[in-house]
Amino acid sequence: MYRSHTCGELRASDINTDVTLSGWVHKSRDKGFVIWIDLRDRYGIIQLVFDEERTEAELLEKARSLGREFVIQVKGKVIERTSKNPNILTGDIEVLVQELVVLNQSLVPPFTLDDTTDGGDDLRMKYRYLDIRRRPVKNNLIFRSKVSMEVRKYLTNEGFIEVETPYLIKSTPEGARDFVVPSRMNEGQFYALPQSPQTFKQLLMVGGLDKYFQIVKCFRDEDLRADRQPEFTQIDCEMAFVEQEDILQVFEGLTRHLLMEINQKEVGPFPRLTYDDAMEKYGNDKPDIRFGMEFAELTNIAQHRDFAIFNSAEIVVGIAIPGGASYTRKEIDKLIDWIRRPQIGAKGMVYVKCNEDGSFKSSVDKFYNQEDLSTWAEKSSAKAGDLICILSGSIHETRSQLSALRMEMAERLGLRNPDHFAPLWVIDFPLLELDEESGNYHAMHHPFTSPKPGQLSLLETDPSAVRANAYDLVLNGNEIGGGSIRIHDKETQQIMFKHLGFTPEEAKAQFGFLLDAFQYGAPPHGGIAFGLDRLVAILGGQETIRDFIAFPKNNSGRDVMIDAPSLLDPEQLKELHLRIET
Ligand code: ASP
Numbered sequence: 001m002y003r004s005h006t007c008g009e010l011r012a013s014d015i016n017t018d019v020t021l022s023g024w025v026h027k028s029r030d031k032g033f034v035i036w037i038d039l040r041d042r043y044g045i046i047q048l049v050f051d052e053e054r055t056e057a058e059l060l061e062k063a064r065s066l067g068r069e070f071v072i073q074v075k076g077k078v079i080e081r082t083s084k085n086p087n088i089l090t091g092d093i094e095v096l097v098q099e100l101v102v103l104n105q106s107l108v109p110p111f112t113l114d115d116t117t118d119g120g121d122d123l124r125m126k127y128r129y130l131d132i133r134r135r136p137v138k139n140n141l142i143f144r145s146k147v148s149m150e151v152r153k154y155l156t157n158e159g160f161i162e163v164e165t166p167y168l169i170k171s172t173p174e175g176a177r178d179f180v181v182p183s184r185m186n187e188g189q190f191y192a193l194p195q196s197p198q199t200f201k202q203l204l205m206v207g208g209l210d211k212y213f214q215i216v217k218c219f220r221d222e223d224l225r226a227d228r229q230p231e232f233t234q235i236d237c238e239m240a241f242v243e244q245e246d247i248l249q250v251f252e253g254l255t256r257h258l259l260m261e262i263n264q265k266e267v268g269p270f271p272r273l274t275y276d277d278a279m280e281k282y283g284n285d286k287p288d289i290r291f292g293m294e295f296a297e298l299t300n301i302a303q304h305r306d307f308a309i310f311n312s313a314e315i316v317v318g319i320a321i322p323g324g325a326s327y328t329r330k331e332i333d334k335l336i337d338w339i340r341r342p343q344i345g346a347k348g349m350v351y352v353k354c355n356e357d358g359s360f361k362s363s364v365d366k367f368y369n370q371e372d373l374s375t376w377a378e379k380s381s382a383k384a385g386d387l388i389c390i391l392s393g394s395i396h397e398t399r400s401q402l403s404a405l406r407m408e409m410a411e412r413l414g415l416r417n418p419d420h421f422a423p424l425w426v427i428d429f430p431l432l433e434l435d436e437e438s439g440n441y442h443a444m445h446h447p448f449t450s451p452k453p454g455q456l457s458l459l460e461t462d463p464s465a466v467r468a469n470a471y472d473l474v475l476n477g478n479e480i481g482g483g484s485i486r487i488h489d490k491e492t493q494q495i496m497f498k499h500l501g502f503t504p505e506e507a508k509a510q511f512g513f514l515l516d517a518f519q520y521g522a523p524p525h526g527g528i529a530f531g532l533d534r535l536v537a538i539l540g541g542q543e544t545i546r547d548f549i550a551f552p553k554n555n556s557g558r559d560v561m562i563d564a565p566s567l568l569d570p571e572q573l574k575e576l577h578l579r580i581e582t
Contacts, residue, residue: 008044324387
């Protein structure tokens with residue numbers, strides 16, 4: 001038996017107990033006549049003591065030779081500590097060691113394994129197995145497991161069954177590139193790894209399974225913008241005989257269950273915002289509603305003077321920054337520089353200071369009088385002491401620039417409290433979006449999403465006006481889930497494919513199996529998928545998903561620990577009928 005107890009569980013009530021413990025040498029302090037060793041395992045840290053008076057000389061020497069991260073087993077007695085450590089749960093006691101076995105030695109780790117480490121990201125990733133020994137990383141993985149278990153518990157209680165779907169498949173269109181796998185047995189042919197199990201879960205509904213879920217890996221070969229992973233995990237769900245309302249109820253329930261069980265937070269009914277309203281109020285389809293600073297559209301009221309920049313703009317829109325009237329000229333200039341950075345791309349910013357005495361001071365005083373400015377302040381719910389920041393230009397760009405400013409200011413003002421959870425549904429998304437470059441329409445969600453009832457014919461006349469039975473679940477400024485009610489008949493699906501630019505032959509070649517299935521009594525169905533990595537990070541009060549993934553990839557999609565991707569040897573290439581041309 002390697003251990004009778006773990007390193008985290010012994011307390012004062014265990015004094016005088018004989019114990020066997022196993023773990024890693026976290027730290028050792030050698031005072032000559034006495035040696036203390038912090039022994040660590042997954043459950044905690046316990047102090048071992050060896051001293052001249054009570055320990056045999058040979059054992060004392062052996063203890064002295066232990067290096068950091070050696071794996072050891074000790075037998076000894078729990079005794080009371082003379083100087084207690086209130087910072088650890090085992091801090092009232094220590095173990096007086098009588099026997100010591102070195103189970104394995106260790107090289108000196110390349111970084112310290114404390115809560116805060118001197119190891120940089122690259123080093124930590126290369127030695128991720130050591131990083132995982134650190135308490136914060138270990139705790140994140142335990143936290144993730146707890147969230148997954150709660151998801152399974154809730155969904156299983158609701159009658160969902162977990163079904164696995166294949167990884168070696170054919171392309172599924174979630175808007176990214178596929179990772180592909182060459183087939184040795186089928187020369188020149190490739191599998192694609194699923195961007196999601198979308199078509200399979202729909203086929204499970206045709207198969208009559210009615211309520212499906214799966215905690216599943218998805219693969220998308222995208223340029224890795226900040227905090228994305230090429231493989232990530234979804235809580236993937238689908239239900240048959242449901243309307244949008246049924247789905248929203250079940251998954252609002254799941255989210256509420258998680259917030260309660262994981263964070264002990266009770267949240268009321270989730271607000272619902274249409275996509276159009278979200279864009280108008282927050283310039284963003286995943287608004288953070290933990291704080292106000294809602295957009296005020298000033299277009300009509302600001303275009304009556306001689307200010308050419310506003311007059312030529314498609315939209316003039318502002319937000320009130322609480323307490324911003326006290327910003328100095330220099331601080332405001334800095335803010336303008338910030339918003340003009342290429343990543344944001346605004347050309348400039350108009351501002352109005354709402355002074356405490358009720359007067360206004362703006363950067364456009366030449367064009368607007370106090371009465372004008374007072375109307376703007378009213379429209380943007382600015383109070384005395386606030387700063388109104390106003391941007392103008394084309395609708396889409398201006399809103400997205402102002403949204404970036406809103407988030408930045410909330411961050412600076414400490415309004416994005418990670419312990420405050422503000423979920424909402426965004427509904428009624430456009431069915432299609434125009435790709436400015438190619439001039440083609442793409443499915444905003446995916447090609448299997450149904451249009452709102454009665455809007456199918458609009459596809460011919462005004463495609464961008466068609467709204468979808470699609471919804472996103474947004475939490476604290478992040479899209480944590482998205483789904484839709486699907487098309488479930490062949491004809492509608494074919495019309496959709498046509499509008500997305502597929503010829504009938506292409507549609508048949510790529511999705512013939514689904515179109516076929518729809519001819520055999522496909523029930524009405526719909527579903528949703530949550531991004532588990534992000535959900536866990538948010539519930540854990542952190543922003544980066546990498547911290548909650550055991551073995552993440554870096555920003556270039558590499559696993560630096562196992563050194564993947566890597567070259568294949570010529571034999572293997574030949575077997576796969578592949579030739580590399582450089
Ligand atoms: N397959 C979709 C996605 O990955 C989710 C869904 O529509 O259920 O975003």
